[in-house]
Amino acid sequence: MEHDNALPPFSSPRSVKISKMQHLDATPVVIVGGGINGISTFRELALQGIPVIMVEQGDWCQAASGALSRMIHGGLRYLETGEFSLVKESVQERDRLLKNAPHYVAPLRTTVPIDSWSGGLLNAGKRFLRLSEQPSRRGAIIIKTGLSMYDLYTRQYGSMPRHRLNNQRETQQRWPNFADWATCSATYYDAWISAPERLGVELILDAELANPQALALNYIKLIASDGESLTLEDTLGGERFTLRPHVVVNATGAWIDRLNSTLLQNPSSKKLIGGTKGSHLIVRHPQLFKALNGEMVYYENQEGRVCIMFPWYDNVLVGSTDIRIDNPDDVVCEADEQRYILQSLKFIFPDFEVSDRDVLYTFSGVRPLPASDSKISGKISRNHSLVLLPPEAGRDFTTLCLVGGKWTTFRKFGEQAADKVMNLIGEKRKISTTEMAIGGGKDYPSPERKAAWIQLICNEFGLTTERVGQLLSRYGTRAADIAASISRDPDCPLEHYPDYSRNELRYLIHREQVQTLEDLLVRRTPMAISGKLTLARVEEIATLLGSELGWNVDDTAQHLATTLSRLASLHGLTGLYPLPVSEGVSHVSNE
Structure with missing residues (x-):
């Protein structure tokens, strides 16, 4: 097995990449926004050999794309609103991810507790006919009907087992801690993703490796446009440069309208986004973790709103909220949201005392949903669309806006966006990504071959089987290159x-565009979300990062302070740092 110990193109020094951009002047496509849909579009274009640049003012998958429920799912509840095409597409893309990214995406057995047989029939009919938007509890007949339709898509596009309806005795045997109202239950399969931010980075790695004319840079901000050129600024080094694009892809998610109105000379363009905030908790509760036994519980709270919980590393992920919001900047899980989620958890597991002190980590993001007049945020479509803004007076380039979209369907959305861009610039598709493995999912060993694969890497690089197994679980088959590098x-x-x-x-620092301590703790590794950070650990990693990136002592101290402050304000990790508690923000100790 051969491995290239040289750094791949993705890890070219930042200054080299910026220099390349500065000398380009004109370029066919500039993608603004490095969330999962922008990244997917970048990958699709790069693999067709198209010169393309992607810039992100923060880090990759830093906002909504890093704040998902960690589910890769077909969208069972969208059947109720008649979005059959979305469910069909979601099931297809879920199953493709199971095959193309098996190192991060895996099946997830899911149970739905049910309180009656006929509940919600009338209201469900009204919602299907668009006569009502009010949520209500759903009985076994409705859930059975939905899961039977779900099975049709699953059998057609994948190999997930069929659903099963469990009677009261079966439900109580498997879930003795369910509330008394759970008189029966249903079980089906969806999927979950262990490292969404890492999958985004691996998509970029693959794209840049395949196309030297594809350049992706984080911490680059679009600060102005004169209608012909874009002015970009490196927020780390301060350099500015301009690019003349033929097409600009606005993939900024919840910030699409802001970018259109202030930078792309489109003050007359209609509002495209009506974002909603979703917040989640990571709780440490051994009893709850044991009760879940590796499964997800997909349940309705007192209001009939859908909630989820499932094991996450050694803890439990619980969510979520769905709240209209106008300003997407630095959203946090507010104290009332945390109370709401914990109360919803209590509704299904009344015997478990789960309180604020059990919350290790919180995260929030703004779903870039299409603008809607719906009074119920949960009823706004989760489908995606492309909005084309042709050149007009004062703007020479075409703007393509990526509106909405589920994390699960990123590949399809990126494919559609790339095809639209190629049509605009007179290019044609050469390669399909439908069956293309992603990053460490390439040549991923089957369960029967995993031990042999691990032993092969052990023999080649002198590492223990435990160490190689650990690397394989974190990075998929990229573990071979990491083993080569670290040895x-x-x-x-x-x-x-x-x-x-x-x-x-x-390895991560130099090959995956790590620019800040937060990049490493929150997105390149699961250190933060796993609830295992301590101040000593953060300080040690900050020192290592500073040494690798050439920071002096003062720089390192400043990066450390900034990161600790953001971990506290954005994720509730106040146990790491004695910061003052800001009004309205939920701060909980991780100790």
């Missing part, structure tokens, strides 16, 4: 976080 020089575990080694983190 070149003496390596040792981190003193305060021995699950990771110094060379492993060096």
Whole structure:
């Protein structure tokens, strides 16, 4: 097995990439926004050999694309509103991800507790006919009907087992801690994703490796447009440069309208986005974790709103809220949202005492849903669409806006966007990504071959089977390249976080565009969301990162302080740092 120890094109020094952009002047396509849909469009275009640039003012998948429910699902509840095409597409893309990204996406057995047989029939009919938007509880007949339709798509496009309806005795045997109102239940299969932010990075890695004319840079902000050129600024180094695009893809999600009105000379364009905020909690509760036994519970709370919970590493992920919001900047899980989620959890598991002190981590994002007059946020379509803004007086380039979309359907949405762009610039598709493996999903070993694969890497690089198995679980088959890289020089575990080694983190820093401490703790690794961060661990990693990126002592101290502050304000990790509690923000200790 051969491995290239040289750094791949993705990890070219930042200054080299910026220099390339500065000398381009004109380029066919500029994508603004590095969430999952922008990344997918970038990958699709790059794989067709199209020169394309993608810029993101923060880090990859930093906003909504990193704040999903960690589900890869077909959208069962969209059947109720008649969005059959969305469910069909979602099931197809879910099953493709199971095949193309098996290192991060896996099946998830899911149980729906039910309180009656006939409940909600009248209201469900009204919702289907668009005569009512009010949520209500759904009985076994409605859920059975929906799951039977779901099975039709599943059998046609994948290999998931069929659903099963469980009577009261079966439900109580499997779920003795369910509330008394759960008189029966239904079980079906969907999927979950363990590292969504990493999957986004791997899509970029694949794209840049395949096309030297594809350049992706984080921490680059679009600050102005004169209608012909875009002015971009490196927010880390301060350099500015301009590009003349033929097409601009606005993939900024919840910020689409802001970008259109202030930077793309489109003050007359109609409002496209009506975002809603979704917040989630990571709770540490051994009893609840054990009760779930590896399954997700997909349940309705007192108001008939859908909630979820499932095991997440050694903890439990619980969510979510769905709240209209106008300003998407730095959204947080508010104290009332946390109370709402915990009360909803209590509704299905009344015997478990889960309180604020059990919450390890919170995260929030704004879903970039299409503008809607619907009074019920849960009834706004989760489908995606492309809005084309042709050149007009004062703007020479075409703007393509990516509106809406589920995380699950990112590949299809990116494919559609790329095809539209190629039509605009006179190019044709050469490669399909339908069956194309992603990153560490390439040549991923089957369960029967996994032990042999691990042993092969052990023999080649002198690592233990435990270590290679750990790398495989984190990075898929990219573990082979990481093993090759970390074995070149003496390596040792981190003193305060021995699950990771110094060379492993060096690999991530230099090959995955890590620019800040938060990038490493929150998005390239699950250190933060797993609830295992301590101040000593963060300080040790900050020192290592500073050494690798050439920061001086003051720079490192500033990055550390900034990261600790953001972990506290955005994710509730106040146990790491004695910060003042801001009004209206839920702060909980991780200790």
